[in-house]
Amino acid sequence: MSESRFIKYIEGKSIIHNLDPRAKIIFVFSILFSLTISPSLILIIPLLIISFLFYLLAKLPLKKTITTWKFVLIIVVVLSMLNLLTLSILYKHGGNIIFEFSWFVITDEIIQRAIFPVMKLLSLAIVTITLIFTTPPKLYAPALGQMHVPYKPAYIIQLAFRYIPEYILEMRKTLEAQMARGFKPKGGKNPLAKILSIIPLIVPVTISAALSIYDIADAMELRGFGEKKNHTWYRKLDFNRKDIFLIILSIFIVLIYILSYFYFRFLF
Amino acid sequence: MSGKREFLSVTSIVAMGIGTALYAAFNVFFNIFQLPGTQLVALRPSVAIPMFFGFVFGPIVGFVAGFLGNIISDAISWGGFWWNWDVGNGLLGLIPGLTIFLIKKEEMSTSKGLILCSILSIIASIIGMGFAAYTDYIFGYGISTIEEATYALFLPAAITDAVNGAIITPILVAAYSAAVKGRARRA
Numbered sequence: 001m002s003e004s005r006f007i008k009y010i011e012g013k014s015i016i017h018n019l020d021p022r023a024k025i026i027f028v029f030s031i032l033f034s035l036t037i038s039p040s041l042i043l044i045i046p047l048l049i050i051s052f053l054f055y056l057l058a059k060l061p062l063k064k065t066i067t068t069w070k071f072v073l074i075i076v077v078v079l080s081m082l083n084l085l086t087l088s089i090l091y092k093h094g095g096n097i098i099f100e101f102s103w104f105v106i107t108d109e110i111i112q113r114a115i116f117p118v119m120k121l122l123s124l125a126i127v128t129i130t131l132i133f134t135t136p137p138k139l140y141a142p143a144l145g146q147m148h149v150p151y152k153p154a155y156i157i158q159l160a161f162r163y164i165p166e167y168i169l170e171m172r173k174t175l176e177a178q179m180a181r182g183f184k185p186k187g188g189k190n191p192l193a194k195i196l197s198i199i200p201l202i203v204p205v206t207i208s209a210a211l212s213i214y215d216i217a218d219a220m221e222l223r224g225f226g227e228k229k230n231h232t233w234y235r236k237l238d239f240n241r242k243d244i245f246l247i248i249l250s251i252f253i254v255l256i257y258i259l260s261y262f263y264f265r266f267l268f
Numbered sequence: 269m270s271g272k273r274e275f276l277s278v279t280s281i282v283a284m285g286i287g288t289a290l291y292a293a294f295n296v297f298f299n300i301f302q303l304p305g306t307q308l309v310a311l312r313p314s315v316a317i318p319m320f321f322g323f324v325f326g327p328i329v330g331f332v333a334g335f336l337g338n339i340i341s342d343a344i345s346w347g348g349f350w351w352n353w354d355v356g357n358g359l360l361g362l363i364p365g366l367t368i369f370l371i372k373k374e375e376m377s378t379s380k381g382l383i384l385c386s387i388l389s390i391i392a393s394i395i396g397m398g399f400a401a402y403t404d405y406i407f408g409y410g411i412s413t414i415e416e417a418t419y420a421l422f423l424p425a426a427i428t429d430a431v432n433g434a435i436i437t438p439i440l441v442a443a444y445s446a447a448v449k450g451r452a453r454r455a
Contacts, residue, residue, distance in 0.1 A: 008344055032349055036407075068346070068347075071300075071345065071346050072346050072347065075299075075300070075302055075346060076346050076348075079302055083420070121348065124347060124348060124349060125346055125347035125348060126347070127347070128343050128347030128348070128349060129346075129347040131343075132343055132344055132347070152276050152281055155281060155285070156281055156284045156285045156288065156332065156336065157285075157288075157336065158285070159281070159282065159284075159285025159286065159288075159289065160285050160288035160289045160292065160336060160337075160340060161289075161340075162285075162289075163285065163286060163289035163290075164289045164292055164293045164340070166289070167289055167290055167293040168293050171293070192300075192301075195297050195298070195300060195301070198294070198297050198298075199313050202294065202313060202314060202316065202317070202436060202440075203436070203439060203440060203443055205290070206290060206316075206317055206320060206440055207440070207443050207444055207447055209286050209289075209290050210286070210320075210321075210324070210444055211444075211447060211448070212286070213279065213282050213283050213286050213325075214279065216282045216286070217278045217279040217281075217282040217283075220278050220282065221278050225278055226277075226278050226281075
């Protein structure tokens with residue numbers, strides 16, 4: 001349960017690391033929007049390639065990203081593909097038959113319905129984990145604040161990212177305190193049993209966190225938070241040429257996918 | 269304090285931030301418990317956290333804790349983003365918060381309040397997960413028949429969340445009210 005593993009920022013000096021977080025957020029949302037409205041499998045593939053290029057440009061070391069990749073590949077790709085296959089075999093839809101064995105029928109429709117959502121998930125996962133891996137968590141709130149999100153909502157995100165590692169540490173402390181009193185968590189190397197040992201921590205960690213809310217609020221009020229209508233951010237973000245290029249690219253992608261959406265809708 | 273400042277007071281901003289952080293921190297672990305035969309539905313005892321924040325700090329705090337907490341935990345565990353599931357998780361926190369319109373604040377930690385909390389958690393699971401599952405069907409995100417939406421998304425998600433929420437949320441509320449007893453300003 002090392003806390004550094006969960007806020008997954010990896011330091012680096014690649015192009016993607018140096019981009020403005022605002023440009024990256026706009027890019028991720030443009031890919032997300034295009035994925036949501038894209039009507040066919042052929043149109044997903046360019047997005048998958050773009051997001052993979054975006055990942056490759058970040059030059060992330062495989063050693064540090066391997067746990068996330070395992071999760072994405074095992075849970076997202078393999079499990080959801082199996083689930084979708086079972087679902088589409090259970091609820092038949094028709095289509096051309098490829099393989100038939102008494103009641104067991106596979107059609108091209110079934111394969112397409114199993115692959116299509118997985119492609120979407122994979123493409124989205126690649127873009128989002130690149131954003132998470134290359135953006136320091138302390139920059140999300142200034143980025144949102146300088147995108148003209150009011151500063152109070154932006155500060156909620158700042159607080160959340162500030163306290164996630166704190167609570168993961170708190171979980172470990174609570175577990176150790178319980179072990180010192182004779183509680184024995186099950187399972188040595190079994191990862192599932194390790195996670196099950198977190199369930200008894202929900203109540204103590206939540207209560208201690210909820211009790212600290214008023215202290216944090218008092219400390220912020222004493223420093224004058226919320227008194228003024230305007231709020232400046234310590235880190236000033238500036239767009240450079242690459243950021244503007246990425247934003248133009250995002251707008252371009254969104255426009256193409258909106259056009260293709262209407263094209264497919266009204267022609268087919 | 270005037271009525272307008274109550275809406276986004278410093279306390280409620282901090283409560284939203286802390287609730288988001290807690291929900292995200294626990295969900296990162298529980299996202300591994302994918303239920304077999306469903307489409308990315310995980311078994312999460314942590315659903316009690318937004319319900320508890322909604323019940324104690326009000327519906328908007330509960331909504332934000334569920335909504336942002338789910339976005340952040342999905343993004344850092346496998347990079348997903350589904351707005352309708354995030355809104356569904358927000359509803360898990362919003363509906364227990366409606367208790368402020370039903371009973372007095374002093375009654376929240378009595379057995380009447382705890383039973384109401386349990387019932388509201390079950391209603392919240394049904395409405396929140398129902399919203400998420402059937403918007404998946406309406407917009408066609410991966411599934412395309414109403415039976416799939418019911419059996420692969422709605423029933424597993426709503427039943428596990430209702431069981432976890434109905435048991436753990438009242439425990440949290442009772443423990444919190446016992447912990448704040450005697451402290452000034454905290455209730």
